[in-house]
Amino acid sequence: MDPLNIPSIPPLGPVSPASQTGAGGVAGGAQGEVGFGDLLKQALQEVNQASAQADGEARNLMTGESADMHTAMLAVQKADLSFQMMMAVRSKLIDAYREVMRMQM
Structure with a gap:
Protein backbone atom coordinates (compact mmCIF):
# COMPACT_ATOMS: atom_id res chain seq x y z
CA MET A 1 0.00 0.00 0.00
CA ASP A 2 1.31 3.42 -0.94
CA PRO A 3 1.58 5.58 2.22
CA LEU A 4 1.13 8.78 0.22
CA ASN A 5 -1.89 7.41 -1.68
CA ILE A 6 -0.38 8.54 -4.99
CA PRO A 7 -1.77 6.58 -7.94
CA SER A 8 0.74 4.95 -10.24
CA ILE A 9 1.00 6.05 -13.84
CA PRO A 10 -0.22 3.37 -16.26
CA PRO A 11 2.24 2.28 -18.96
CA LEU A 12 1.86 3.84 -22.38
CA GLY A 13 0.66 1.73 -25.27
CA PRO A 14 2.39 1.40 -28.63
CA VAL A 15 2.67 4.49 -30.80
CA SER A 16 0.68 4.37 -34.03
CA PRO A 17 2.36 5.45 -37.28
CA ALA A 18 1.57 8.98 -38.44
CA SER A 19 -0.09 7.66 -41.59
CA GLN A 20 -2.97 6.23 -39.51
CA THR A 21 -3.97 9.49 -37.86
CA GLY A 22 -7.39 10.82 -38.73
CA ALA A 23 -8.49 14.36 -39.50
CA GLY A 24 -8.49 15.22 -35.80
CA GLY A 25 -4.92 14.06 -35.33
CA VAL A 26 -5.93 11.17 -33.09
CA ALA A 27 -4.67 7.79 -34.19
CA GLY A 28 -7.18 4.94 -34.21
CA GLY A 29 -10.11 6.91 -32.81
CA ALA A 30 -12.51 4.07 -33.55
CA GLN A 31 -10.34 1.63 -31.59
CA GLY A 32 -10.68 3.60 -28.33
CA GLU A 33 -7.10 4.84 -28.17
CA VAL A 34 -6.45 8.02 -26.23
CA GLY A 35 -5.00 10.99 -28.12
CA PHE A 36 -2.25 13.31 -26.95
CA GLY A 37 -4.68 16.17 -26.38
CA ASP A 38 -6.85 13.95 -24.21
CA LEU A 39 -3.81 12.93 -22.15
CA LEU A 40 -2.93 16.59 -21.60
CA LYS A 41 -6.50 17.42 -20.57
CA GLN A 42 -6.53 14.51 -18.13
CA ALA A 43 -3.17 15.56 -16.66
CA LEU A 44 -4.40 19.15 -16.22
CA GLN A 45 -7.56 17.90 -14.51
CA GLU A 46 -5.49 15.80 -12.12
CA VAL A 47 -3.27 18.80 -11.27
CA ASN A 48 -6.40 20.88 -10.70
CA GLN A 49 -7.89 18.18 -8.44
CA ALA A 50 -4.66 17.96 -6.42
CA SER A 51 -4.67 21.73 -5.99
CA ALA A 52 -8.31 21.77 -4.92
CA GLN A 53 -7.68 18.96 -2.44
CA ALA A 54 -4.68 20.83 -1.00
CA ASP A 55 -6.77 23.99 -0.65
CA GLY A 56 -9.49 22.03 1.13
CA GLU A 57 -7.05 20.35 3.50
CA ALA A 58 -5.36 23.67 4.32
CA ARG A 59 -8.75 25.33 4.87
CA ASN A 60 -9.85 22.50 7.17
CA LEU A 61 -6.63 22.81 9.13
CA MET A 62 -6.98 26.60 9.51
CA ALA A 75 -1.69 17.31 0.04
CA VAL A 76 0.09 20.66 -0.41
CA GLN A 77 3.36 18.97 -1.37
CA LYS A 78 1.57 16.67 -3.83
CA ALA A 79 -0.15 19.66 -5.44
CA ASP A 80 3.15 21.56 -5.63
CA LEU A 81 4.95 18.62 -7.20
CA SER A 82 2.12 18.12 -9.71
CA PHE A 83 2.24 21.79 -10.67
CA GLN A 84 6.03 21.73 -11.09
CA MET A 85 5.75 18.65 -13.31
CA MET A 86 3.03 20.32 -15.40
CA MET A 87 5.22 23.41 -15.86
CA ALA A 88 8.20 21.25 -16.89
CA VAL A 89 6.08 19.45 -19.50
CA ARG A 90 4.77 22.80 -20.72
CA SER A 91 8.30 24.14 -21.10
CA LYS A 92 9.38 21.05 -23.04
CA LEU A 93 6.37 21.35 -25.36
CA ILE A 94 7.11 25.01 -26.04
CA ASP A 95 10.78 24.21 -26.71
CA ALA A 96 9.78 21.45 -29.12
CA TYR A 97 7.33 23.77 -30.89
CA ARG A 98 10.00 26.46 -31.27
CA GLU A 99 12.46 23.91 -32.60
CA VAL A 100 9.95 22.75 -35.23
CA MET A 101 9.27 26.36 -36.21
CA ARG A 102 13.02 26.96 -36.69
CA MET A 103 13.32 24.06 -39.13
CA GLN A 104 13.85 25.06 -42.70
CA MET A 105 11.75 23.40 -45.36
Whole structure:
Protein backbone atom coordinates (compact mmCIF):
# COMPACT_ATOMS: atom_id res chain seq x y z
CA MET A 1 0.00 0.00 0.00
CA ASP A 2 1.31 3.42 -0.94
CA PRO A 3 1.58 5.58 2.22
CA LEU A 4 1.13 8.78 0.22
CA ASN A 5 -1.89 7.41 -1.68
CA ILE A 6 -0.38 8.54 -4.99
CA PRO A 7 -1.77 6.58 -7.94
CA SER A 8 0.74 4.95 -10.24
CA ILE A 9 1.00 6.05 -13.84
CA PRO A 10 -0.22 3.37 -16.26
CA PRO A 11 2.24 2.28 -18.96
CA LEU A 12 1.86 3.84 -22.38
CA GLY A 13 0.66 1.73 -25.27
CA PRO A 14 2.39 1.40 -28.63
CA VAL A 15 2.67 4.49 -30.80
CA SER A 16 0.68 4.37 -34.03
CA PRO A 17 2.36 5.45 -37.28
CA ALA A 18 1.57 8.98 -38.44
CA SER A 19 -0.09 7.66 -41.59
CA GLN A 20 -2.97 6.23 -39.51
CA THR A 21 -3.97 9.49 -37.86
CA GLY A 22 -7.39 10.82 -38.73
CA ALA A 23 -8.49 14.36 -39.50
CA GLY A 24 -8.49 15.22 -35.80
CA GLY A 25 -4.92 14.06 -35.33
CA VAL A 26 -5.93 11.17 -33.09
CA ALA A 27 -4.67 7.79 -34.19
CA GLY A 28 -7.18 4.94 -34.21
CA GLY A 29 -10.11 6.91 -32.81
CA ALA A 30 -12.51 4.07 -33.55
CA GLN A 31 -10.34 1.63 -31.59
CA GLY A 32 -10.68 3.60 -28.33
CA GLU A 33 -7.10 4.84 -28.17
CA VAL A 34 -6.45 8.02 -26.23
CA GLY A 35 -5.00 10.99 -28.12
CA PHE A 36 -2.25 13.31 -26.95
CA GLY A 37 -4.68 16.17 -26.38
CA ASP A 38 -6.85 13.95 -24.21
CA LEU A 39 -3.81 12.93 -22.15
CA LEU A 40 -2.93 16.59 -21.60
CA LYS A 41 -6.50 17.42 -20.57
CA GLN A 42 -6.53 14.51 -18.13
CA ALA A 43 -3.17 15.56 -16.66
CA LEU A 44 -4.40 19.15 -16.22
CA GLN A 45 -7.56 17.90 -14.51
CA GLU A 46 -5.49 15.80 -12.12
CA VAL A 47 -3.27 18.80 -11.27
CA ASN A 48 -6.40 20.88 -10.70
CA GLN A 49 -7.89 18.18 -8.44
CA ALA A 50 -4.66 17.96 -6.42
CA SER A 51 -4.67 21.73 -5.99
CA ALA A 52 -8.31 21.77 -4.92
CA GLN A 53 -7.68 18.96 -2.44
CA ALA A 54 -4.68 20.83 -1.00
CA ASP A 55 -6.77 23.99 -0.65
CA GLY A 56 -9.49 22.03 1.13
CA GLU A 57 -7.05 20.35 3.50
CA ALA A 58 -5.36 23.67 4.32
CA ARG A 59 -8.75 25.33 4.87
CA ASN A 60 -9.85 22.50 7.17
CA LEU A 61 -6.63 22.81 9.13
CA MET A 62 -6.98 26.60 9.51
CA THR A 63 -10.65 26.48 10.52
CA GLY A 64 -10.04 23.72 13.05
CA GLU A 65 -12.21 21.13 11.30
CA SER A 66 -9.15 18.92 11.06
CA ALA A 67 -6.14 18.67 13.34
CA ASP A 68 -4.17 16.41 11.00
CA MET A 69 -1.33 18.63 9.83
CA HIS A 70 0.44 15.65 8.26
CA THR A 71 -2.35 15.05 5.73
CA ALA A 72 -2.57 18.75 4.90
CA MET A 73 1.18 19.04 4.31
CA LEU A 74 1.19 15.93 2.12
CA ALA A 75 -1.69 17.31 0.04
CA VAL A 76 0.09 20.66 -0.41
CA GLN A 77 3.36 18.97 -1.37
CA LYS A 78 1.57 16.67 -3.83
CA ALA A 79 -0.15 19.66 -5.44
CA ASP A 80 3.15 21.56 -5.63
CA LEU A 81 4.95 18.62 -7.20
CA SER A 82 2.12 18.12 -9.71
CA PHE A 83 2.24 21.79 -10.67
CA GLN A 84 6.03 21.73 -11.09
CA MET A 85 5.75 18.65 -13.31
CA MET A 86 3.03 20.32 -15.40
CA MET A 87 5.22 23.41 -15.86
CA ALA A 88 8.20 21.25 -16.89
CA VAL A 89 6.08 19.45 -19.50
CA ARG A 90 4.77 22.80 -20.72
CA SER A 91 8.30 24.14 -21.10
CA LYS A 92 9.38 21.05 -23.04
CA LEU A 93 6.37 21.35 -25.36
CA ILE A 94 7.11 25.01 -26.04
CA ASP A 95 10.78 24.21 -26.71
CA ALA A 96 9.78 21.45 -29.12
CA TYR A 97 7.33 23.77 -30.89
CA ARG A 98 10.00 26.46 -31.27
CA GLU A 99 12.46 23.91 -32.60
CA VAL A 100 9.95 22.75 -35.23
CA MET A 101 9.27 26.36 -36.21
CA ARG A 102 13.02 26.96 -36.69
CA MET A 103 13.32 24.06 -39.13
CA GLN A 104 13.85 25.06 -42.70
CA MET A 105 11.75 23.40 -45.36
